Amino acid sequence: MSAGWPQRPTKCFSAADVSSKTARAIYGADVDTLDRQILNRLQDGFPIVEHPFAAVAAELGVDESTLIERVRQLREDGTLTRFGPLYHAERLGGGLTLAAMEIAPDDFERVNEQVNAFPEVAHNYARDHRLNMWFVLATESPQRIDEVISDIEQVTGYRVYNMPKQQEFFVGLKFEV
Amino acid sequence: MNLTGWHTVDATDRAIILATQEGLPIDPQPYHRVAEAVGIAPAEVMARMQRMLDDGVIRRIGAVPNHYRLGYRGNGMSVWNVPDERVVEIGRRLGALDFVSHCYQRPRHPPEWPYNLFIMVHGPDRATVEEKMERIAAMLGDDDRGHEILYSSRILKKTGLRLV
Numbered sequence: 001m002s003a004g005w006p007q008r009p010t011k012c013f014s015a016a017d018v019s020s021k022t023a024r025a026i027y028g029a030d031v032d033t034l035d036r037q038i039l040n041r042l043q044d045g046f047p048i049v050e051h052p053f054a055a056v057a058a059e060l061g062v063d064e065s066t067l068i069e070r071v072r073q074l075r076e077d078g079t080l081t082r083f084g085p086l087y088h089a090e091r092l093g094g095g096l097t098l099a100a101m102e103i104a105p106d107d108f109e110r111v112n113e114q115v116n117a118f119p120e121v122a123h124n125y126a127r128d129h130r131l132n133m134w135f136v137l138a139t140e141s142p143q144r145i146d147e148v149i150s151d152i153e154q155v156t157g158y159r160v161y162n163m164p165k166q167q168e169f170f171v172g173l174k175f176e177v
Numbered sequence: 178m179n180l181t182g183w184h185t186v187d188a189t190d191r192a193i194i195l196a197t198q199e200g201l202p203i204d205p206q207p208y209h210r211v212a213e214a215v216g217i218a219p220a221e222v223m224a225r226m227q228r229m230l231d232d233g234v235i236r237r238i239g240a241v242p243n244h245y246r247l248g249y250r251g252n253g254m255s256v257w258n259v260p261d262e263r264v265v266e267i268g269r270r271l272g273a274l275d276f277v278s279h280c281y282q283r284p285r286h287p288p289e290w291p292y293n294l295f296i297m298v299h300g301p302d303r304a305t306v307e308e309k310m311e312r313i314a315a316m317l318g319d320d321d322r323g324h325e326i327l328y329s330s331r332i333l334k335k336t337g338l339r340l341v
Binding site: 039042043044045046048049050051052053054064068071072074075078079080081082083084085086087088091092093098100102112115116121122123124125126127128129130131133134135161162163164165166167168169170171172 | 186194197198199200201203204205206207208209219223226227229230232233234235236237238239240241242243246247254264265268269271272273277278279280281282283284286289290295325327328329330331332333334335336
């Protein structure tokens with residue numbers, strides 16, 4: 001398999017299974033009851049209709065304007081990191097992979113700057129491990145993944161371990177609050 | 178481009194994706210605002226987004242909470258070495274656990290990297306995550322040929338995916 005080439009994932013769960021799979025409520029922070037209801041409801045999906053906020057507001061028993069104001073607030077204060085469609089990168093024809101590097105601690109900041117300078121690097125995390133840098137590469141085409149990886153290896157002087165998804169068994173989790 | 182034969186995303190779909198990849202407008206008629214940005218009728222935006230949802234190009238439309246803020250502070254990437262011939266059965270079983278958000282098979286890079294199954298485990302703290310790791314190990318029995326958990330120590334970059 002070439003790196004990043006979209007694979008037909010093993011589909012094991014229907015949309016209904018996914019939305020019914022919930023994590024245990026743990027901690028309410030500073031969200032009140034209505035905010036909690038909104039957070040729980042909006043993780044299940046947002047309707048594609050002319051007045052979707054009105055439809056969801058009716059389900060929750062609040063005014064449309066109240067719901068809109070609350071969602072705006074949750075988005076602004078960072079309780080919601082995202083509100084909108086979540087796109088499936090591989091099905092759009094692009095390349096997507098997870099990659100890792102083992103970088104000498106003294107070199108870490110230099111390599112970090114070099115890796116992050118690539119626009120194809122979407123997320124990048126330092127992790128407590130011998131492989132201490134982990135990043136997601138997203139490219140316009142699957143073929144680009146290998147090119148970007150070899151560019152990163154050349155620029156940094158370090159090996160990149162390419163770990164493309166081969167099969168997907170589950171994605172998604174509802175954080176119930 | 179259509180590589181899988183599952184779907185086609187044309188130029189208008191791409192324009193909709195570009196207009197919404199940062200999110201939907203928080204407005205009484207969000208799809209109308211997208212339609213204005215793209216320059217097509219609201220009904221067409223809705224029909225196309227519905228089709229992308231049905232095809233799986235859109236996984237879902239909804240809210241993504243900041244899980245740290247909601248109290249999920251233990252978030253570990255666990256990696257497992259399990260027999261390749263059993264990975265599908267094991268992946269399905271572990272993916273169904275209620276504290277697992279992602280479950281993928283990825284390639285090994287022996288000898289440095291013997292792991293072929295990645296499982297994201299969430300909990301309020303690391304102790305809870307460790308407990309769940311032990312539960313997974315017990316479920317796997319002899320199929321657990323080694324595992325580790327990698328905690329993130331720092332976010333180095335977080336731009337989100339630019340898909341188009």
